[in-house]
Amino acid sequence: MTDELPVAPLSELTRRRSAKWRKYPAGVLPLHVAEMDFALAPPVLAALREAVDASDVGYSHAEPELGEAYAGFAADRWGWQVDPAAVTAITDVGVGVVELLRVFTRPGDMVAISPPVYPPFFDWNPEAGVRTFEVPLHRDETGYRLDLAAIETAFALHPAVYVLSNPHNPVGRVHTAEELTALVRLAARYRVTLVSDEIHAPLVLPGAAYTPILSLPGAADVAVAVVSASKAFNLAGLKCAAVVTASARMAAAVEDFPPDSRWRTGHLGVIASIAAFRHGGPWLDQLLHTLDARRTQLGRLLRDRLPAVSWHPPQATYLAWLDCHKLADDPQPFFLDRAKVALEDGLHFGAAGAGHVRLNYGTGAHVLDEATARLAAALSG
Ligand SMILES: Cc1ncc(COP(=O)(O)O)c(C=O)c1O
Incomplete structure (x- = not known):
């Protein structure tokens, strides 16, 4: 016990x-x-104390440790193989999603989301210069889930991107492998890019199992994930998240981020996240x-x-x-x-x-x- x-x-x-x-x-x-x-x-606290005691509070340098630490964590917890070189540090999940939207869309494009959903999903779209298309979750007596039929109807109207919350905030739904596989197929068929916000992945509770979207067949070419230690280890103020890709096409999208974005990640956030992923x-x-x-x-x-x-x-x-x-x-x-x-x-x-x-x-x-x-x-x- x-x-x-x-x-x-x-x-x-x-x-x-x-x-x-x-x-x-x-x-x-x-x-x-x-x-x-x-x-x-405790390992996070120790790493932060060590950095502060050593006045080690300059700009961050995340590579290669952040990617290696995240890949180790993903393999241990979920059996998901991540290429450490395909993990790019970013200020936070919000910045990661907005930068991805800027790369994958043109001004005025539509970006689909599934409310009820984390409020900034509504704000990130105008920040990136795109319009929001709502495809609400399906709700019945068992709870909420993705409405795949409505998503297909929406995808036929060609939104550039669908932003997914996996697991879903606020309803706490852990999308199943079957649902996500169907979503990936729809994305491939209708050429919609999936941006999957997986910040809550380490917080899947007993009774459910998380499926990383990029672990699914066919996902690498259509999806990109944004991950972070910040929700599970309570580090939001330290400003560190990461974009994870699994194909050359998606890696190229990250290359298109503004050159200065690498300077905008919190150094203490990188240190704390590495400690969390390695020893947490x-x-x-x-x-x-x-x-x-x-x-x-x-x-x-x-x-x-x-x-x-x-x-x-x-x-x-x-x-x-x-x-x-x-x-x-x-x-x-x-x-x-x-x-x-x-x-x-x-x-x-x-x-x-x-x-x-x-x-x-x-x-x-x-x-x-x-x-x-x-x-x-x-x-x-
Ligand atoms: C689904 C989701 N995405 C993103 C965030 C915010 O992440 P960040 O502070 O890294 O932008 C939260 C915060 O609660 C969240 O619930």
Whole structure:
């Protein structure tokens, strides 16, 4: 039996200065943005301490270690063979996707996405000068999944790119190998490039299995993946992600990135990511065990305290997509105002997010207990 990762008391957590802890006034319990409350993985902390102690805080130089470390991690965890030379460091996943869109599109092209989806998916397209084409996820009583029939209809209209969230934020869906294989076939048939945001891949929870899109037959020529240690190891502020390719065609796309982009990755992010990929496996296993327990706890708390809220427990991530339409049309401001709990507003994820909030359960049992008690009290008060 693995121990759960501890989380500091709230009096200590509130001393953090990151967006999670500074966006809302003191007294608001923040469960909105995707930052976790666990302490850093010990090998990551040691690598960062060593760098800071040595005043090693200049510009980053990621090659070849970042690619080698990621390839080792991918092979160990998923049996996925990655060419270390096909791993290119980039500032963060958002920058990686925007730079890829700039390479694969011309101004005014369409780029398809599947809402409800991580809000910046809506922002990255205009940033890259392209139009957004929405192909919503299919939803039924079992949860959400890619709507392959609707994707085929959309692809027949020739969007230049489809941006995939694999696994999917906010619904926590881990797309199956069959679904992704069908998506790759459609992309090849209709000549649509797939940009797969795989930042949540290391956060697939017990009961589901991640399929790297590039591990599928035929994917190398049509797909590129953007990966990072930043969600699973809680390193978002250190600014390091990577673009992974598996064919000469896609590698050429990365060559077209602006020459200065190599200077824009955080040096401490590269150091922390290498340590995470090389030595973070045991800590990550403990994290997944902890998140699994938190997912179960949340299910129990929702059932006992907030029975009008419905959800499908996520297969990945530490984000719960809660359907609150029976409680309020616009639940986020209601809960912020009445319960002093900050959740992510479902409408930020697209129109399908109406009546929903996203709750971050990457925290301690005590925080989840406090948050759900406050939400329930707000409803009864
Ligand atoms: C699906 C997805 N992509 C990208 C990001 C942001 O990644 P980055 O900070 O590396 O841009 C997040 C953050 O939560 C996310 O959930």
